[in-house]
Amino acid sequence: MRYSGFRVAWEGLTGNGGWRPVWRDPAPKPAYDTLVIGGGGHGLSTAYYLARNHGLSDVAVLEKGGLGLGSVGRNTTIVRANYLLPGNSEFYSHSLKLWEGLERELNFNVMHSQRGLINLFHSDGQRDAFARRGNAMVNQGDDAVLLDREGVRELLPYLDFGQTRFPIYGGLLHPRGGTARHDAVAWGYARAADARGVDLIQNCEVTGIDIEGGRVRGVQTTRGPIRARRVAIVVAGRSSQVAAMAGLRLPIESHVLQAFVTEGLKPCIDHVISFGMGHFYISQSDKGGLVFGGDLDFYASYAARGNLPMVEHVMEAGMTLMPMIGRARLLRSWGGIMDMSPDGSPIIDKTPVEGLFLDCGWNYGGFKAVPASGWCLAHLMATGEPHPVAARYRLDRFATGHVIDEEGTGSQHNLH
């Protein structure tokens, strides 16, 4: 069923009786060519691109719960390509280009809104660093504009320009940055993958990975064993547990990152604003809620909820930056489970087990990477060669020293 404005109007006039479930709910077959463990954003986009780019349709996605109920629905939905280092720069640039064509590609409204992202800076040294980052973004083919203090004031007149702790010197504007509707991305990929013949199998938890002679043979699940020639682990948030089923110990520590949303308000914040010095960023959803967050709670956690000290810290930073939000009432807060890698960059690679692939370590940047992560993992699985824009996301880069430390903070998992 194709979606269109005509279709919406027709259904509206005829009682909305024509809508049907947009993907099947198949039982698992005993064998597939290719399995993707994890029915989140990355797993679904991997399955979609395996079918679309490589013509593979004997593919199943195994999801222990329901599709898209993990981190893809627990983030703050920011989409950007403002990276500095080789490895990240080309990858996120590729991802943003895929985002820009995603709605037409999937025939699904993911509400991608390129409202512009502004990273604030607060000293001469930080301005230099942001100018360099902006140049790297432009050289990569993306866009960046260095704003001075008055340039920021013109776009964001409501910031507190009088505060002295972190005086606003200016900002780096990334006009093509913005937000998207997180659930819709998972649903759009699921629908499009299903339409190309991929089996999306829900309530099917993988409990073991079968390996014979160093080669993957299939998986054990709560719905029986399934044989396969290729298996991908795409379960950020539970990567260490699933990889352990194949005897792998990963360079990952899981942390909790909190996010917050207020009651719906009239439009007041037109951009995504990031206040790195205070550990705070904010945007306004299309529904009107102010969506914001800060830094990790800084200790390993799978609780999917955080503690009050970080709540207090984020609120303080928000009030320092924009006192106008002080009267907004907080509706809810939640925590997402972050695969933190030692350099803050992800892993898309083969594993030492032949036929077993790994896509993990997304830190807190996984949402914007959904299209390119699937694109590149599908390329790796289908061709056996890493995609050029993801070639540096190697599993062994920590051992060999080829780290991609975007923040320059060293090898400690929670510092990125």
Next chain:
Amino acid sequence: MLIPCPLCGPRDRREFYYLGAADYLRRPAADAAPAAWDAYLHLRGNPAGETRDLWYHEAGCQAWLVVSRNTVTHAIAGAALAGEAADAA
């Protein structure tokens, strides 16, 4: 979240700095193979459940502690001085 410091008693989480898993206590010898250093610095069991990790009582007695904790519930079972912990080298 209160952490039971053996020297100061139960103290607020904000007084502590978190380093990471207690794996950091098992530092390889200087001439150990690169794989041992990779494992020490990067590879983690990362359990969903009981774990032991290193906290520094920065705003208190400044002792390093090994805290026994549950990563799913945030319950804290106990804490010992890192120098006296069972997994200290």
